Amino acid sequence: MKKISILLLPLAAFIGVSGFFLKGLFSEPRYEVSIAVNKPLPTLSLPDVMEPSKVYDTGIFKGQKTLLNVWGVWCLTCAIELPYLTQLRENGVRIVGLYYQLNTDADFDQKPMPQLQQEIRDMLAKHGDPYQFNILDANRSYGMDLGVTGAPETFLVDEQGIVRVHHIGDINPRVWSDKFAAYF
Amino acid sequence: MTSVMCQSVRYLVFMSLLLIWASPLSLQAADTTFYFDEPEKSAVFRELTAELRCPMCQNQNIADSNAMIALDLKRKTYDLVRQGQSKQEVIDYMKARYGDFVHYHPPVTPVTVWLWLFPVLFVAFAVVMLIRARLVNTDHSNTTVNRAAGGTGNVADSPAADPELDANVSRADALMDKYK
Numbered sequence: 001m002k003k004i005s006i007l008l009l010p011l012a013a014f015i016g017v018s019g020f021f022l023k024g025l026f027s028e029p030r031y032e033v034s035i036a037v038n039k040p041l042p043t044l045s046l047p048d049v050m051e052p053s054k055v056y057d058t059g060i061f062k063g064q065k066t067l068l069n070v071w072g073v074w075c076l077t078c079a080i081e082l083p084y085l086t087q088l089r090e091n092g093v094r095i096v097g098l099y100y101q102l103n104t105d106a107d108f109d110q111k112p113m114p115q116l117q118q119e120i121r122d123m124l125a126k127h128g129d130p131y132q133f134n135i136l137d138a139n140r141s142y143g144m145d146l147g148v149t150g151a152p153e154t155f156l157v158d159e160q161g162i163v164r165v166h167h168i169g170d171i172n173p174r175v176w177s178d179k180f181a182a183y184f
Numbered sequence: 185m186t187s188v189m190c191q192s193v194r195y196l197v198f199m200s201l202l203l204i205w206a207s208p209l210s211l212q213a214a215d216t217t218f219y220f221d222e223p224e225k226s227a228v229f230r231e232l233t234a235e236l237r238c239p240m241c242q243n244q245n246i247a248d249s250n251a252m253i254a255l256d257l258k259r260k261t262y263d264l265v266r267q268g269q270s271k272q273e274v275i276d277y278m279k280a281r282y283g284d285f286v287h288y289h290p291p292v293t294p295v296t297v298w299l300w301l302f303p304v305l306f307v308a309f310a311v312v313m314l315i316r317a318r319l320v321n322t323d324h325s326n327t328t329v330n331r332a333a334g335g336t337g338n339v340a341d342s343p344a345a346d347p348e349l350d351a352n353v354s355r356a357d358a359l360m361d362k363y364k
């Protein structure tokens with residue numbers, strides 16, 4: 001009896017390891033941890049992209065659920081998710097854009113504002129405009145405070161200004177039903 | 185001859201492989217775009233950029249990575265070190281935004297402690313198993329062969345050396361010596 005159970009041990013080990021690898025096939029290849037979740041938004045003091053004289057603070061998130069979407073005209077995946085986000089806006093979801101400005105060379109000056117504004121207008125006209133307004137994160141410093149590593153990323157901010165979801169990647173129907181739909 | 189040529193070709197291959205292996209080491213020159221007045225700050229900066237992981241690529245430190253977020257973190261590290269923050273303060277700043285994973289040295293928590301415990305326990309287990317296997321091997325008295333030959337299986341009752349057997353064995357050895 002002891003001999004049989006010892007002989008079965010390699011088989012059991014093989015099944016165990018196979019199960020572990022099978023689970024790995026479907027799991028996220030990048031280690032994604034979000035520090036921003038379940039904490040209030042960091043202090044915000046940034047201008048509107050279209051009207052730089054207008055400065056926003058975290059008060060703009062109080063009172064209603066908002067999606068804070070990090071995007072840029074340089075970002076291809078953002079262009080792909082814009083139509084779906086526009087559809088969400090039409091269904092009553094409040095979406096605010098955090099414009100993550102990227103230069104071709106970070107050590108050089110940024111794009112002139114009129115050129116940037118025109119590029120944004122062109123892109124939103126082409127793919128759809130889901131944004132109530134866009135906050136300009138020119139140095140990507142607010143992105144760093146939020147733990148943003150690129151675009152597109154989306155934060156779900158609740159009525160008290162607390163982050164509930166931090167999603168890395170585009171928003172599509174599957175992601176919406178998995179991560180966001182429960183809050184609406 | 186062909187064997188001599190093979191030897192010098194092998195030497196050439198070995199040397200070129202050695203050079204290829206060694207060449208990345210020469211790329212770790214001081215980063216020329218980040219200037220420091222004090223050399224200690226420069227050393228802290230170098231250590232930090234080697235120990236902070238790029239949150240995007242995840243298998244490069246921010247010194248090596250060219251991802252935009254890595255460049256941003258490198259610039260932020262430069263600013264913080266220049267302001268006079270200590271190495272631990274900069275690490276805490278980064279961890280507050282990107283999590284424990286951004287630092288290449290994992291913290292010791294009830295989950296990660298197994299990184300260190302598991303190899304130690306595994307070696308201890310292997311040593312125990314080896315000792316047990318050794319003990320089984322040296323005890324020949326209780327083997328099937330011995331008991332079949334009339335032995336009782338106790339060490340105390342083992343048969344004394346058989347003189348006739350020994351004599352025959354040494355005669356056989358002497359005969360075999362002729363053929364060495």
